[in-house]
Amino acid sequence: MRFLLLLMAVTASAQVRDTDWLTYGLNLAGWRFSDLAQMTPANVKSLSLEWVFQTGVPGKHETTPLIKGDVMYLTGPENTAFALDLKTGRQIWKYSKPLPPGVSVCCGLVNRGFAMYGDTLYKVNLEATVVALDSKTGATIWETPMADPRKGYSGTVAPIIVKDKVVVGIAGAEFGTRGFVDAYDIKTGKRAWRFWTVPSPDEPGGNSWPNDKVAYQRGGGSTWITGTYDPGLNTIYWGTGNPGPDMNGDVRPGDNLYTCSLVALDADTGKLKWHFQYTPHDVHDWDATEDPVLIDVDRGGRKVKAVIMANRNGFYYVLDRTTGEFIEGKPYTEVSWAKGLDKRGRPILVSGQDPTPDGNKSCPGGGGGHNWQATAYHPLLNLYYFTSTDGCHTYYMTNQQFLEGAWYQGSTFSGEGLFPKGSIVALNPSTGDIKWRWQMVSPPSAGVLATAGGLVFSGDSFGYFFALDAKTGKPLWNRNLGATVIAPPVTYARGGRQFLVISAGTSVFTFALPKP
Amino acid sequence: MAAQNPFAGNAAEADAGRGLFRIMCGPCHGIKAQGGRGPDLTLGVYNAGNTDRDLYRVIASGVSGTEMPAYGSRIGDDNVWRLVTYIRSVANRREVPVTGDAAEGEKIYWGKGGCGNCHRIGQRGGVMGPDLTLVGRKRSIEYLRRALDKPNADLTPGFYTVTVVTKQGQKIQGVQRSFDNFTTQFVTADGKVHSYQRDDLQSSERSYTSLMPAYTSWSEAMLNDMVAYLASLRGEAGK
Numbered sequence A: 001m002r003f004l005l006l007l008m009a010v011t012a013s014a015q016v017r018d019t020d021w022l023t024y025g026l027n028l029a030g031w032r033f034s035d036l037a038q039m040t041p042a043n044v045k046s047l048s049l050e051w052v053f054q055t056g057v058p059g060k061h062e063t064t065p066l067i068k069g070d071v072m073y074l075t076g077p078e079n080t081a082f083a084l085d086l087k088t089g090r091q092i093w094k095y096s097k098p099l100p101p102g103v104s105v106c107c108g109l110v111n112r113g114f115a116m117y118g119d120t121l122y123k124v125n126l127e128a129t130v131v132a133l134d135s136k137t138g139a140t141i142w143e144t145p146m147a148d149p150r151k152g153y154s155g156t157v158a159p160i161i162v163k164d165k166v167v168v169g170i171a172g173a174e175f176g177t178r179g180f181v182d183a184y185d186i187k188t189g190k191r192a193w194r195f196w197t198v199p200s201p202d203e204p205g206g207n208s209w210p211n212d213k214v215a216y217q218r219g220g221g222s223t224w225i226t227g228t229y230d231p232g233l234n235t236i237y238w239g240t241g242n243p244g245p246d247m248n249g250d251v252r253p254g255d256n257l258y259t260c261s262l263v264a265l266d267a268d269t270g271k272l273k274w275h276f277q278y279t280p281h282d283v284h285d286w287d288a289t290e291d292p293v294l295i296d297v298d299r300g301g302r303k304v305k306a307v308i309m310a311n312r313n314g315f316y317y318v319l320d321r322t323t324g325e326f327i328e329g330k331p332y333t334e335v336s337w338a339k340g341l342d343k344r345g346r347p348i349l350v351s352g353q354d355p356t357p358d359g360n361k362s363c364p365g366g367g368g369g370h371n372w373q374a375t376a377y378h379p380l381l382n383l384y385y386f387t388s389t390d391g392c393h394t395y396y397m398t399n400q401q402f403l404e405g406a407w408y409q410g411s412t413f414s415g416e417g418l419f420p421k422g423s424i425v426a427l428n429p430s431t432g433d434i435k436w437r438w439q440m441v442s443p444p445s446a447g448v449l450a451t452a453g454g455l456v457f458s459g460d461s462f463g464y465f466f467a468l469d470a471k472t473g474k475p476l477w478n479r480n481l482g483a484t485v486i487a488p489p490v491t492y493a494r495g496g497r498q499f500l501v502i503s504a505g506t507s508v509f510t511f512a513l514p515k516p
Numbered sequence B: 001m002a003a004q005n006p007f008a009g010n011a012a013e014a015d016a017g018r019g020l021f022r023i024m025c026g027p028c029h030g031i032k033a034q035g036g037r038g039p040d041l042t043l044g045v046y047n048a049g050n051t052d053r054d055l056y057r058v059i060a061s062g063v064s065g066t067e068m069p070a071y072g073s074r075i076g077d078d079n080v081w082r083l084v085t086y087i088r089s090v091a092n093r094r095e096v097p098v099t100g101d102a103a104e105g106e107k108i109y110w111g112k113g114g115c116g117n118c119h120r121i122g123q124r125g126g127v128m129g130p131d132l133t134l135v136g137r138k139r140s141i142e143y144l145r146r147a148l149d150k151p152n153a154d155l156t157p158g159f160y161t162v163t164v165v166t167k168q169g170q171k172i173q174g175v176q177r178s179f180d181n182f183t184t185q186f187v188t189a190d191g192k193v194h195s196y197q198r199d200d201l202q203s204s205e206r207s208y209t210s211l212m213p214a215y216t217s218w219s220e221a222m223l224n225d226m227v228a229y230l231a232s233l234r235g236e237a238g239k
Helices: A002-015 B011-024 B052-061 B072-090 B102-110 B141-149 B220-231
Strands: A048-054 A066-068 A071-076 A080-085 A091-096 A115-117 A120-125 A129-134 A140-145 A160-162 A165-169 A180-185 A191-196 A228-230 A235-239 A261-266 A272-277 A293-299 A302-310 A315-320 A326-331 A338-341 A347-349 A360-362 A376-378 A383-390 A393-395 A421-427 A434-440 A448-451 A455-459 A464-469 A475-480 A490-494 A497-504 A507-512 B161-166 B171-179 B183-187 B193-197 B201-207
Touching: A115 A160, A129 A165, A160 A228, A228 A293, A302 A383, A376 A448, A383 A448, A421 A455, A448 A490, A455 A497, B011 B072, B052 B072, B102 B220, B141 B220, B161 B183, B161 B193, B171 B193, B171 B201, B193 B201
Parallel strands: none
Antiparallel strands: A048 A507, A066 A071, A071 A080, A080 A091, A115 A120, A120 A129, A129 A140, A160 A165, A165 A180, A180 A191, A228 A235, A235 A261, A261 A272, A293 A302, A302 A315, A315 A326, A338 A347, A360 A393, A376 A383, A383 A421, A421 A434, A448 A455, A455 A464, A464 A475, A490 A497, A497 A507, B161 B171, B161 B201, B171 B183, B183 B193
């Protein structure tokens, strides 16, 4: 028996090849699926702590760490970043750039991670710049401003590398800014192209805004979550945020393109190939900045190249990623603002759901059902996993004078007296049918990771890091890390062992099965 | 900055401040300043000091180490004072007169009211409900009055009701200390803390209600005496 166990251990070890994590979504299609299978439902209870690293930087840690060679590269809040020794978690270098005055952020001084090409790391800084760092030292190679932070622009997104360009988005749609997707030359930092997510009045789509010189300039459409890329179609897919001001639609009659939309951009030129607007004329702050995941779906025996999204507005969508055509859409949580979607995917509205001075209740709430937290697609089980806040808000509206650089939300929403719950949802990505739902007692906080071993990993606001059975949603293991988990877990392998990495509070934890 | 609030007590300026507040402050502090992500501003006491100048400083310069940003350079001096004036106008703790007898209220609290069985004041009393040592600083007169006959009108966050049934079929009910995705901890009337892995239970439920009885049978005089006593609990000497 002992011999047999030893043999099994050796075999398992031989099967686990070294595996990196090199880009935000693990692949450019945004799957966050690892083919590592050493951790399984049978052994996950044996996971134990390998090391902990404390960043010492207060604030929310939302980073997806990158793993390459012997090093882990992670970004922290307040313009910080770290390179850690993969074996021990000890710091190799720290990057820290003081925050200039005048930077305004809606939701914390956060950063969601690096992109990497060769020996160079790329990140955005809060003052709306893109910076290239030498991965050996953390020294700055170049830094390029994207926009003026005093106008309310900020940088929080993890970039992606597409051919010879670093592609990034911008935050700031709560401050009356105009969103864009940018591409910069990886060597020089020179801007290669920009796609404005809000057209000017004389451009296509410009007639979906008031015909004046100001509305589109404050039109929002920020791009604060990383997009995806299909090399075969040479197309970048990027979700856009709310229109500005968020909850006062009276000052911006029209559909307000291309806010709350998915835009498909030519990777070489940034030119728009197509767009799909999930929430025309949004007044509930339902950014479409959720992961746009690229998969092939089965539609009656026919394979369709699709882009899927669990949208903040409560519906799950399948689009043809070649044409932008709407294929399928279903609610995955309580939706009160729309009866459903028409044949082209446009919502069929319910009256009495818009914000008013005295407030109207609508579901989902202002943070939406699913928000930005990373999702995962398991190709072996054909299941798509994401978190959902299941509840409602009261939405208020206020007339508001625009002040450059100031909060421009057109009022607010309130959860007073409402107690939303949460869930992790697994659905069939071809149909939107829910396979299982793991109920949480309060809204979720973290992203998810799926593995070939048959596990889904995530965390929660109570500090638990946990594993669910990918097939059934049954909880199999948990460990409390003492602080809220927001970031998604990542996994990698070295020396025949699979490792898990998760940030909680201001610390980074690494777990593995005991050494054989 | 002006040495004093130029709009102090001016209702029109407070209303202008209200408009600004709903837009700029409401997202964190609640649409009526009742609190949310940021602190409740209707209590008349504030973490960063209680004078108009303290409030001005917080709004104009922000609070280092928190998500409270600096608004001074964005909205200008007058608008900061308008916000201060509005916040003062909703700090209504002193607006309702105290008519009861605090000494009588104290007797009821520790005697026939039974309040002390669940609520601690200083070193005395039970632990199931919220500690009331400083409740006079934290809550308005109206709030205190309403809490006595409508305890479900507004629950102190976290003090919800947890009901579990053990695998042996025993039902236990108490006030939440923690209720998360995997475990629960709650306190029963005897002061005992119970802790369970939720997997080890037949069922575990949380309801957003209070275990406190509604004192609807009390006379108006008893209620007023109790309010007077609670309002006097400000953590000062002898209380």
